Amino acid sequence: MRWRRGLQVMTRRRGEVQIGTDPRWAVRVSGLDRAEAHMLATLTDLEEVPFEGLALRHGVEEVRARELFRLLEEARVLAPAPVHRRGTDRTPVPARLGDDLQVHSLLARDADGAALLGARARRTVGIEGLGRTGAVVASTLAAAGVGALVLDDPRAVGVQEPGVGGITERDVDQPRETVVARVVTDVAPGITTRTGTWADGAPDVVVLVDSYATDPERARTRLESGMAVLPVVVREADAVVGPFVVPRGAPCLRCVGLHHADADPDWPVLVAQLCSRGRRSPAPQVSVLAHLVGAFAASQVLAVLDGEVPATAGASYEFSLPQPIGRRREWSEHPGCECADHVPA
Ligand SMILES: [Zn+2]
Incomplete structure (x- = not known):
């Protein structure tokens, strides 16, 4: 024992x-x-x-x-005593993951934290949108042992962004994806980073960090490419994480849009405006909210990678300044969305 x-x-x-x-x-x-x-x-x-x-x-x-x-x-x-490991499973857990190893050895039913961290090291996560919040998602996942990140955001680091997620003053005007790639490599030597391309294989999960609204078309193409999608939307003074959607899962992001449209028939018109405005002029990402929401989003990605059901399955969490504590909002399948047909009875 x-x-x-x-x-x-x-x-x-x-x-x-x-x-x-x-x-x-x-x-x-x-x-x-x-x-x-x-x-x-x-x-x-x-x-x-x-x-x-x-x-x-x-x-x-x-x-x-x-x-x-x-x-x-x-x-x-x-x-129980640890199982005998073979092949790549025998790769030792890096010393920097010692705290993760200890905690997951407590949490895992079989006490095999090393197996869980070994599995994380073989997974790839995409992050699209690398302002402060996306940078926190990336550095948290790197520190938690995820093996590869696909970083997508060629826009330049703004003067208001240093101080969070490893971004510093000297990174201003540099491409965000290059800066975040450097940050995560400093955090986790040996991590694989790619910028903006799925050529070497699509990520298992992609986090879409957007201002004001998630682009429904972008989310749809990721899901159709077999990726699980976690939307993170930063708004005027709050941020929303979820719902997490797996390919052919329900409720999906279209269900959420249809529920919004039931309550407000102008919703599709608003989403189109918010998406284009968010691309031109991103929402502010206050440090407290970026840390909290970025770390929460990372926890949801890790739950999926570790084989757990994330808290954001079928639910979103809204974090509102000045005291963001996370309010849960549950979503149901919309009868007008075909995703309900995919779910086994
Ligand atoms: Zn749906």
């Missing part, structure tokens, strides 16, 4: 030990004598748990030690 690295062990009064501080898995073990409590308190630095040796060293009966470790296994404090 293997101890889940990072779990804190605290000694309580009256023969009790508490393992973990996160309410999702924290447990209290009671009815322990001093030797048993001391044995459990020594576990924290062990990758493998040789419980027979531990029992002997602490003077705990082997039957009793076996019972205690069975309880810890049921409580997910202990995990």
Whole structure:
């Protein structure tokens, strides 16, 4: 058996030990004598748990030690021994991902954080729109171990953009995609970056960061090319993340547009104006909002890459200044959209 690295062990009064501080898995073990409590308190630095040796060293009966470790296994404090890795799976996790490795070893059911990070290193994410928010998405994904980024935004860094996402004063007037490629390479040496082309393979996921509205046509072509799409829209003083749409998934972005049009028949006219205005004159990206929204969008991409259902599946989150905390808005399939036909009953 293997101890889940990072779990804190605290000694309580009256023969009790508490393992973990996160309410999702924290447990209290009671009815322990001093030797048993001391044995459990020594576990924290062990990758493998040789419980027979531990029992002997602490003077705990082997039957009793076996019972205690069975309880810890049921409580997910202990995990199965790691599987034997082969081929590229044996590539060691870079030291800079040590914190990610520890946390994902706690979160993963099989405690195999290395397998999760190894899978991330083989994935590609596209980011289109590399102002402050897009730069935060890119640098956060790079720091989290994503292996390749396709960066798309040839526009120049503006004088108001340094200070967020690794953009500095000396980057002003340089192409955003070149600047962000340098930032993520500094963050994660060994990452692959490409600018503005899918020639070497389409990304698994693409994040579209736009001002005022997502261009429905651009989202549609990405979905038809097999990419999952996460829209991020920055507006006058807020930003919206989601809904995340996978190819042939529902509700889709057209569903969202049709719901808007039900509430406001002029919606398509407004979207066309907002898209062209956003391209000409992007919305302001205040540092607090760019950090928060960029990191949240990155968390949603990582959820998809890690095989989880993202919180933004069928929902968007609106973050409004001055205190952006994220309000959830759920979307349903629109009866007028053909995407509903794709969903298996
Ligand atoms: Zn739809």
